[in-house]
Amino acid sequence: MVLTIKAQKFEGLAPKPPMGWNSWNKFGCQINEKIIKEVADAMASNGMKAAGYEYIVVDDCWQIGRDSVGNIVADPERFPSGMKSLVDYVHSKGLKFGIYSDAGTATCQGRPGSRGYEFQDARAYAKWEVDYLKYDWCFHGKQNSEASYSIMRDALYKAGRPMVLSICEWGTTKPWEWGKSVGHLWRTTEDIINCFDCKNNWGGLGVLQIIDLHTEIGDYSGPDHWNDPDMLEIGNGVLTPAEERLHLSMWAMFSAPLMAGNDIRNISAETLKLLTNKEVLDIDQDILGISATRWMKYGDLEIWFKPLSDNNYAFCLINRSNQSIAINQDLKTTIKKLKVDDSYVVRDLWKHKDIGTTKENITGIIPAHDVLMLKLTKK
Incomplete structure (x- = not known):
């Protein structure tokens, strides 16, 4: 008798929303191993790692082709030491490494996709000891999204190395309805763009x-199994400090993955x-x-x-x-609607101070595009 192992998603890899950094928002295709190593150095030493950021994710443009037997090849000019060496460097900093591919025939920047090469x-990723795969959705033709992402889920499981699978099909086929058994997070929207209240003709969306x-x-x-509203634009020079506070506050309220997208070296x-x-x-991270809920x-x-x-x-x-x-x-009335008592201390999480209890109304001024983020703690 031949025993077969049913492929499945690796469970338990993301009990809390993943936190880390992704190269795309700041660098686009202009990435190389020097930048990635310097980012890893910065994250490990500047307090971000201590705060919970742990993934360094290299987005599109690291790959340049395939060899004679179909193995994916990293760009030798930008990554002369090879991906395994880079992964080892990131791991040496006590961090985890993420990589990018696409479920279609090509990535969004025209590099080789994984369609037909999933296993x-x-x-290759398992051999390099990758920890996280962001899997995009360009050049997919008439592919079925759930089936396409399930193939890569199965391929990762068969390869034997636990990896977080980040589904990035932009919310077009409602991945929240089918993604729980396939990936650990799924993009819910088109790409974020660096603005507070805007959208553009290719589908990019602002924070609001x-x-x-x-x-x-x-x-x-x-x-x-997390909803993923995309990476953070904090520190990229367009959002005001108030807008950046609102951006991070709402991503935290959503229990969203937090992937910094700025140049954390500077x-x-x-x-x-x-x-x-x-x-x-x-x-x-609760x-x-x-x-x-709104x-x-x-x-x-x-x-x-x-x-x-x-x-x-x-x-x-x-x-x-x-x-x-x-x-x-009147938070007292609001709390009563939750059918709990009203004895809570109210804390302003941006000012880092208690501002009262639920026995009194919360009063004040919220500036334009700003936020008041409160935690109510049982007395």
Whole structure:
């Protein structure tokens, strides 16, 4: 009798949303092993690793072709030491390594895709000791997305090295409905672009547009199967400090993967402080992994709500408008709607201070495009 092992996803690799850095938003195709090593050096030493960031993900353009037997080949000019050497370097810093491919015949930048080579590529990544695969969706023709991603899931499992599988088909076929058994996270939207409130003709979306696409899909996300609203644009020089706070706050409220997309080799003190705000990151990394619900909407003021472990809660009040908004919010009544008592301490997670309890209204001014992010802790 011949025993067969049913292929499946590696379970338990992402009990909390993955955190790390991806090369695409800042560098695009202009990547090489020197940059990646310097980024790894920076992450390991500047406080980001200590804050929970652990993946270094090399996006598109690392690959240049295939050899005579079909093995994927890294660009020898940009990666002269080879990918295994680079992976080893990242691992030597106590970090994990991620790589990029595509379910179609070519990547989005026209490099070799994995269609027809899924098992061969998975064996290569396993041999290199890769920890994470971002798998894109360009040049896919008439392929079925669930089937295509399932093939790579099976290939990774057969290759034998546990890897996080990041499904990146831009939300076009509702991967939240089928992705739980296939990957560990799935993109819910088109690519993020470096702006607060905008979109362009190829489908790129700003921060607000991405937030709006998460009002109905939060229930699909959780430990080991995360909604992914795409990488962070924090530190890339376009968003204001207020907009960057709102950006990170809402990604944390969504329990979203947090992939920095800036040049962390030259990170400013302000950006580093923002990205490593432990109180905000703790909301993202809460063990329950529940995504926020939009609780109320008053014109340009929205209130998002998220249950946390230990019977605590997070609330995020965001100001979408170009003007300041005065607030006088009765959290006591809101809490009663949750059928719990009202004895909670209210803490401002950006100011790092307690600002009252749920026995009093929360009052103040939220500036344009800014956020008030609160944690309610049981007294």
